[in-house]
Amino acid sequence: TVTQVTTIDRIDTLILDIPTIRGHVLSMATMRTQAAVLVRIRFSDGSEGLGEGTTIGGLSYGPESPESIRSAIDTYLAPALIGRAADDVNGGVQLMDHVARGNRIAKTAVEIALWDGLGKRLGVSVAQLFGGAVHTRLPVAWTLASGNSDTDIAEAEQMIATGRHRIFKLKIGKRAVADDVAHVARIKSALGDAASIRVDVNQTWTLTEARRGLPALQDAGCELVEQPVAARYLGAMAELTRSHAIAVMADEALGGPEDALAVAAKGAADVFAVKIAQSGGLKRAAEVVAIGQAAGLGLYGGTMLETGLSTAAALQLFATVERLDWGTELFGPLLLTADILAQPIIYRDFHVEVPTGPGIGATLDPYKIEFYRRDRAPRIAV
Ligand code: MUC
Ligand code: MG
Numbered sequence: 001t002v003t004q005v006t007t008i009d010r011i012d013t014l015i016l017d018i019p020t021i022r023g024h025v026l027s028m029a030t031m032r033t034q035a036a037v038l039v040r041i042r043f044s045d046g047s048e049g050l051g052e053g054t055t056i057g058g059l060s061y062g063p064e065s066p067e068s069i070r071s072a073i074d075t076y077l078a079p080a081l082i083g084r085a086a087d088d089v090n091g092g093v094q095l096m097d098h099v100a101r102g103n104r105i106a107k108t109a110v111e112i113a114l115w116d117g118l119g120k121r122l123g124v125s126v127a128q129l130f131g132g133a134v135h136t137r138l139p140v141a142w143t144l145a146s147g148n149s150d151t152d153i154a155e156a157e158q159m160i161a162t163g164r165h166r167i168f169k170l171k172i173g174k175r176a177v178a179d180d181v182a183h184v185a186r187i188k189s190a191l192g193d194a195a196s197i198r199v200d201v202n203q204t205w206t207l208t209e210a211r212r213g214l215p216a217l218q219d220a221g222c223e224l225v226e227q228p229v230a231a232r233y234l235g236a237m238a239e240l241t242r243s244h245a246i247a248v249m250a251d252e253a254l255g256g257p258e259d260a261l262a263v264a265a266k267g268a269a270d271v272f273a274v275k276i277a278q279s280g281g282l283k284r285a286a287e288v289v290a291i292g293q294a295a296g297l298g299l300y301g302g303t304m305l306e307t308g309l310s311t312a313a314a315l316q317l318f319a320t321v322e323r324l325d326w327g328t329e330l331f332g333p334l335l336l337t338a339d340i341l342a343q344p345i346i347y348r349d350f351h352v353e354v355p356t357g358p359g360i361g362a363t364l365d366p367y368k369i370e371f372y373r374r375d376r377a378p379r380i381a382v
Helices: 066-081 089-099 104-122 149-161 177-194 207-219 234-243 257-265 282-294 308-318 366-372
Strands: 008-025 030-043 048-054 137-139 142-144 167-171 196-200 224-226 247-250 271-274 298-301 351-353
Touching: 008 066, 008 104, 008 366, 030 066, 030 104, 030 308, 048 066, 048 104, 048 308, 066 089, 066 104, 089 104, 089 282, 104 282, 104 308, 142 149, 149 167, 149 177, 167 177, 177 196, 177 207, 207 224, 207 234, 234 247, 234 257, 247 298, 257 282, 271 282, 282 298, 282 308
Parallel strands: 142 167, 167 196, 196 224, 224 247, 247 271, 271 298
Antiparallel strands: 008 030, 030 048, 137 351
16 A cells, blocks of 8 residues: 655735734834734645744844745745655755745745644644643733833733732833833832833933942832843843842844854743744744753743734743743734634633644634735725
8 A cells, every 4th residue: 555645735825914902002113903814824635734924023122023034935835845745844944944044934934834734633732742731721911012111000000900910011212211211110009019010112212321229229129121132142132131139131142053052052031921923933942942952041921912813822932941930922813903813822821821732722813814814805895
């Protein structure tokens, strides 16, 4: 008998534009919509795998845009993968690294679809493929970024009252350091011990500003500062990590395991914000986690503000991690006006639940995809 090897038959991509529930004011951009690149892989046995790649604020966050993610997949990654053995995810990841440098978000979207397909064919979750989940749910933070302190306080109070979130990340770095610190102090004193307050500067401060900012944030009751200075200033990050009790978290500095090793070796952070997309996929993110663990650093499950699809994928991996001391921020679907999953991710009791079911545990709502796809046909004939 001849056993037929299942192969990768087709890889399709599309971009969805989904409005956010409010303006999301970051130091580098204000988001009013999120663009998600969806990947669907069809395999020769009829099975399918889904993946997603997003960035933040178009090109303002990093070197990949939704359009570049899509074109890297369509033009380079997909043609290299078509016809290959479906189950050989590691071989596929290695091949993508061979045919394209960088382009981590594009690779992530494809890799997730490969894992999803493999899990579905085997009837197991992706967490199972990574050795098994050790958590069924994880703590989940919310980002306060309306641009207004009073609005942020009201939003946080509602989140606490409804049992949704009690960990808050404040986006700062747009205004003068003293103004930002005053904003953080106001929010912390309004919420008190009911909330954990952290900030993300998204690389905006100079070292001089950070030297003033960190102790002031600490005095205001803020527990952690994420990426206070530019990602490439590891020396500055190391000084800040060494000099202040407030935790310093690396985010943009972590483009995969090689960066993770450099940050750890230089003592340039107390905590890793592990993002599957920034790492270059689930496997690379697992390697970033391993380096953080080996270095004795804290871990945090980061987001690129994905829809439920890649949020589900991230949950599959983070569910396998022994300790995420700083929790997660996998709230992406909640920032969007529409959930594209047939069964939305569940947020309850200050936690996000790890989806069960084969693969990444997510199924799309076809009507939402049709509605939000960028290239949809006009609804009304003109
Ligand atoms: C970032 O830099 O961490 C994650 C949450 C959020 O609100 O924005 C992001 C990006
Ligand atoms: Mg960040």
